[in-house]
Amino acid sequence: MRWSITKTQATETAGDLLVFPVFQKNDQADLKNLATGTKPADLKKQVSTSGFDAKATGLLPLFSTGTKASWLLLAGLGTAEKVGLDTIRRLAGAVAKQARSMKADRILVAVPEKESLGIDDEAFARAWVEGAEMALFAVGILKTGKKAKELPGSWKLLADATRHKDLRAGVLEGEKFASGCNFARDLVNQPPNLLTPIKMAEEAKAMAKAEGMKCKILNVAQMEKLNMGGILGVGQGSVNPPRLIVLEYKGGKSRKSPTIALVGKGVTFDTGGISLKPGANMDLMKSDMGGAAAVLGAAQIVARLGLDVNLVTVVPTAENMPDGNAVRPADVITMANGKTVEILNTDAEGRLILGDALWYAGKSKPDYIMDAATLTGACVVALGHHFAGLMSNSGELIDSLKQAGGETFERVWHLPLIDEHKDAMKGTWSDLKNLGPREGGAMTAAGFLAHFVDETTQWAHIDIAGPSYSEKATATGPVGGTGFGARLMARAVQILVS
């Protein structure tokens, strides 16, 4: 999609579809001040007989006679009291899909007054662009003969010249956030026979190269040297060998620039291993690399924004399979930090690969670490699909992620993490065990990870098992990988360095 900003009058601009965002007032579309080129009385008559009440994301296409654009599209914002950034995102998504179905290639958007929206122009443009680009993300590209169509092509935001600077800044940011999200979605959607750990490493490497980041990929022999018993243990049952992917973005502009590490769980398929999962819905476990996808997407956004930070992205990636070579319950492995772990359940594999990766991330002495992982079914039971669980030892990270979640609508809910959760993972035969009590499973999983993070390092663990995959389409995305976490973490980094 191409975006531009122009000051020409709505009625005077050529295009296929001219969009007017409209508020709802007293259960009716508020048609005041719309420069539609249609007589207000005629417009009112058409709208009142259409059933269009301007509820959020509701749309009404009208054939236009008074504008240079062929069609008008009234686009419901809902009530002024309720409108927020995600209303804008969802509305843009609905408009983009409508435009595509009308085969409209040139879209004009009459940007509403910021006073009436209560949203500044930069934030409006960012949300609009994000919503439109995320909503049209293509799925089904493996169907024979299906081409990813790039309709609609050009969008023009119409507003007074005084607003262009802010709108342009928002457009540029929105494009970056959307593309990081869509990059993550694509990784999650790829089937596990194609997206193996090695393929994931190749994808990460190509992205890093395109964004000017350094990329290092550790193979089995290199991980053996580092005693990464967690990643190697989880990966040893698969013919697709594990990898550790490390990306480095050196954007720090001064010695004071912080170092931030992102760590993402990259299990390309989770059968459960010898502790095999039941067959029903096992296909969804292709999304068990949603954390890896999220941190790679976030790294792409951070690099494109050129943020003043040194970012280290660490992705342990492995396939969890049952096999003659697979780890078994009762095996004791040694992790990179020297701690021994008894594997009581081979399906609790995420924490094993993350333990090694968190230790590795700690080597660059980061000021902050954030990890994202589809870690526990317990978190899905607790919070459902609209929230990720947030567990952290840092008030600053909790505040930043809550703010970032509110703005990106990738929302987090703070869960406790205390020494008792850490202690619950102490082993009988070894330092640690990988299975705690059934109760509080999201928190004890975080407690396990805490054994691999320096206590003085500010760290946040984000359990995205619920929101990383959607079994139905939403206003801003199709079924499949949601890309959850990419925009959230990039925005959190942006907040932390501002």
Ligand code: BES
């Ligand atoms: N990848 C799963 C967690 C998961 C469940 C992600 C549902 C997305 C949706 C993880 O590896 C797992 O199997 N966790 C076990 C841990 C248990 C054995 C302690 C779980 O949650 O059941």
Ligand code: MN
């Ligand atoms: Mn598992």
Ligand code: ZN
């Ligand atoms: Zn898993």
